[in-house]
Amino acid sequence: MSNAVSALQGKLAPGEVTIREAGLRGMIVLRGDLTDKKLRAVCSGVTGVDYPGQGQANCVGEKGLCWMSPDELLVLVPYAEVAEAIALIDKALKGTHYLAENVSDARALILVEGTYGREVIAKLAPADLHPDSFKPGDFRRTRLGQVAAAFWMRDEDTFEVICFRSVAEYTFNLLAASAKAGAVGHF
Amino acid sequence: MLTLHCPYCGVDADETDLHAGGQAHLKRFGPGSSDEEFEDYLFMRENPKGVHFERWRHVYGCGKWFLAARCTNTLEVFGTYPAQTLEPPKDIRDKIAGTRPGWSWGIFK
Numbered sequence: 001m002s003n004a005v006s007a008l009q010g011k012l013a014p015g016e017v018t019i020r021e022a023g024l025r026g027m028i029v030l031r032g033d034l035t036d037k038k039l040r041a042v043c044s045g046v047t048g049v050d051y052p053g054q055g056q057a058n059c060v061g062e063k064g065l066c067w068m069s070p071d072e073l074l075v076l077v078p079y080a081e082v083a084e085a086i087a088l089i090d091k092a093l094k095g096t097h098y099l100a101e102n103v104s105d106a107r108a109l110i111l112v113e114g115t116y117g118r119e120v121i122a123k124l125a126p127a128d129l130h131p132d133s134f135k136p137g138d139f140r141r142t143r144l145g146q147v148a149a150a151f152w153m154r155d156e157d158t159f160e161v162i163c164f165r166s167v168a169e170y171t172f173n174l175l176a177a178s179a180k181a182g183a184v185g186h187f
Numbered sequence: 188m189l190t191l192h193c194p195y196c197g198v199d200a201d202e203t204d205l206h207a208g209g210q211a212h213l214k215r216f217g218p219g220s221s222d223e224e225f226e227d228y229l230f231m232r233e234n235p236k237g238v239h240f241e242r243w244r245h246v247y248g249c250g251k252w253f254l255a256a257r258c259t260n261t262l263e264v265f266g267t268y269p270a271q272t273l274e275p276p277k278d279i280r281d282k283i284a285g286t287r288p289g290w291s292w293g294i295f296k
Contacts, residue, residue: 054197069249070195126201139197142204143247 004079007108007168013176017114021171021172022160023171025109026082028075030099042092043075046085056150057139061159065171066152074150074162079104108168111153112159112175116183116186121151121159123178132187189257192267197251208242211254212274212293224290236260238283238290243267256283 008021032039040051049058057066059076066074077085082102089100109135112120122129124144134140136153143149146168149163163171196203210232216224226252233239237263239259242260244252254272256265256279263286266279275283290296 063274069251072249094247128199140198141248148247 004105007165008172011172013172013179015114015145015176015179016161016182017112017117017120017179019120019172019179020111020113021127021168022109022111024079025104025107026077026079026102027104027107027162028082028086028089029068029101029103030073030075030079030098030124031071031072031100032093032096033070036093036096038096039098042089043073044091046088047075052089052139055139056137056185058137059152059154066150068141068150075100104140106165107162109169110161110163110164110168110172110175111154112161112179113157114179115157117159117179118187119185120178121161121173122186123181123184124174125149125151129187147171150178188199189262189264191243191253191255191257191264193245193248193251194253194267194269195251196245197246198248198250200245204245204246205248206246208244208252211240211242212295233293235292238287238292240292242270242296259289 004024004048006023010023011021013019043065044051047063049060049063049065052058052065052067054067062078064076068074075085082104086100086102092165120152126144127140127142128134135156139152141150145166147163149161149171151159151161157169190199191205216228237258239248239257241255241275242252243255252270253267254270255267256275257263265282268276
C-alpha cells in the first residue's frame with residue numbers, strides 16, 4: 001500500500017457545528033490484562049499520557065489511551081508511528097497473554113466542532129450527555145443511529161468520534177444532518 | 188424503555204445498546220444425560236409474569252455478557268451482576284423479597 005488514504009479523505013460539512021473527517025490516525029487495539037503494570041507502563045510510554053480509569057480517555061494531540069472494556073484498550077498514535085508503537089508493545093509484553101493489532105485502516109475518525117456539538121451527538125446516541133455526566137476525559141462506546149461508535153471530548157467544544165470505516169459515510173452524514181438541524185436547547 | 192447497569196463498564200445502558208440472551212442460570216445437560224434432561228435443557232424455559240433472571244450482552248458497549256434480575260410485569264430492575272455468578276447474589280434476592288414476598292423462580296426463591 002503506497003498511498004494510504006482515510007475513509008472520507010478529510011470531508012467537511014461546515015456550519016455552526018462543523019463535522020470534519022480527521023484523516024489518518026494510528027489506532028491500536030490492545031487486549032490483555034489491564035491490571036498488568038508492564039502493560040500500563042508501555043502504554044503510557046508509547047503515548048505519553050497516564051493510564052485512563054474505567055470509562056475514561058486520556059488524549060493529548062494525536063496520542064492517547066481510551067478505556068474500551070475491562071480487557072481492551074485503544075492506543076492512539078500518529079498514523080506513521082503505529083508500527084513502531086506495536087513493536088514497543090510486543091517487546092514489553094513478550095511472554096504474557098495479550099494481543100496488539102493495528103486497526104488504523106479499519107476505522108474512521110470524525111471531529112464534531114462547535115458550541116452545541118454535545119446536542120448533535122445526544123440526538124443520535126442513547127447516552128447521557130448532560131454536562132454534569134459527560135465531561136472532557138469521559139469515553140463512551142455506544143451506537144450513533146444504527147451503527148456502533150465511540151466518542152470522547154477533546155475539549156468543551158470538540159468531540160472526537162470513531163466508527164468502523166465501512167460506515168464512515170453513514171456516520172458522517174448522520175452527524176452532518178444532526179448539526180444542520182440545529183440545537184434543541186436541551187442542555 | 189429498559190435501562191440496565193452494566194457491571195463491567197459501569198455504564199447505564201439503554202435497551203438499544205444491549206442484546207437479550209434469554210434465560211439465565213441454565214444448567215447444561217450434555218453427553219451422558221437422559222433424553223428428558225437434554226430436552227429440558229434445550230427447550231424448556233421459564234416464562235414468568237413477575238420476577239425473571241435473564242442474560243444480556245452490552246453489545247454496543249464493552250461487549251460483555253452479564254445477568255439481570257427484573258420484573259417482566261412492571262419492568263422494575265432489581266439489579267445486574269456478572270455472568271460468572273452461579274446464583275443470584277444475596278443483595279438482589281433480598282431486594283426482590285422486599286417487594287415480592289414469597290417469590291420463586293426455577294430453583295430459586
